[in-house]
Amino acid sequence: MRLFFALEVPADLALGIADWRARALPLAGREVPAANFHITLAFIGELAEAALDTLCREVDAQIAARPAAAGQLQLDQVGYWPRPGIFWLGPQTWPDTLGGLAHKLGGLGARHGSERRRDRFQPHVTLFRHCTTPPPAPTELPQFALPYREFLLMESRQGRHGVRYAPVAGWSLGDPL
Ligand code: ATP
Ligand code: MG
Numbered sequence: 002m003r004l005f006f007a008l009e010v011p012a013d014l015a016l017g018i019a020d021w022r023a024r025a026l027p028l029a030g031r032e033v034p035a036a037n038f039h040i041t042l043a044f045i046g047e048l049a050e051a052a053l054d055t056l057c058r059e060v061d062a063q064i065a066a067r068p069a070a071a072g073q074l075q076l077d078q079v080g081y082w083p084r085p086g087i088f089w090l091g092p093q094t095w096p097d098t099l100g101g102l103a104h105k106l107g108g109l110g111a112r113h114g115s116e117r118r119r120d121r122f123q124p125h126v127t128l129f130r131h132c133t134t135p136p137p138a139p140t141e142l143p144q145f146a147l148p149y150r151e152f153l154l155m156e157s158r159q160g161r162h163g164v165r166y167a168p169v170a171g172w173s174l175g176d177p178l
Contacts, residue, residue: 004154006044010040010147033128044110064102068174070096072149081135086132091123
């Protein structure tokens with residue numbers, strides 16, 4: 002199974018973001034469906050189903066036992082990464098605790114064979130894939146609040162109509178500071 006850790010984008014917020022995208026941005030590459038909006042914390046990749054329980058127990062013991070604080074992100078900037086061809090929406094700043102969580106989850110994944118990522122963590126919601134030229138600035142600046150109280154382990158599956166994600170497990174975050 003193909004797995005990654007992520008923050009969920011609540012459905013009403015996802016619709017708001019999709020509306021803003023339609024108003025403020027030209028079509029740039031392939032639109033990610035609103036139902037697929039998420040913020041990846043750490044990509045695990047292919048994991049044998051038999052190892053799933055071990056991975057979840059490790060999260061229980063090493064991460065959920067002393068959970069990072071819940072919080073809120075202000076999605077207030079867009080960005081473009083030419084190499085993967087991704088146009089995204091994300092926060093300009095975020096709590097160190099969220100970066101710490103992403104780092105720890107990446108560390109767990111690395112022990113299960115996923116590649117440790119070297120690039121800096123930038124929380125982002127992918128808006129367009131296969132975006133080959135830098136898109137123009139949005140005509141309306143984004144300003145979306147994304148509250149998060151838990152993180153999820155998601156399974157990614159290729160379906161007939163593209164990729165779909167399904168939650169496999171979730172862990173609560175601690176009281177906000
Ligand atoms: P598709 O690959 O079908 O275009 P997708 O990229 O959303 O769709 P996955 O490849 O399963 O689906 O990826 C799930 C999540 O993990 C996405 O947020 C994706 O950006 C991220 N991801 C995928 N591969 C990597 C990788 N090698 N390193 C870091 N993050 C990755
Ligand atoms: Mg992919």
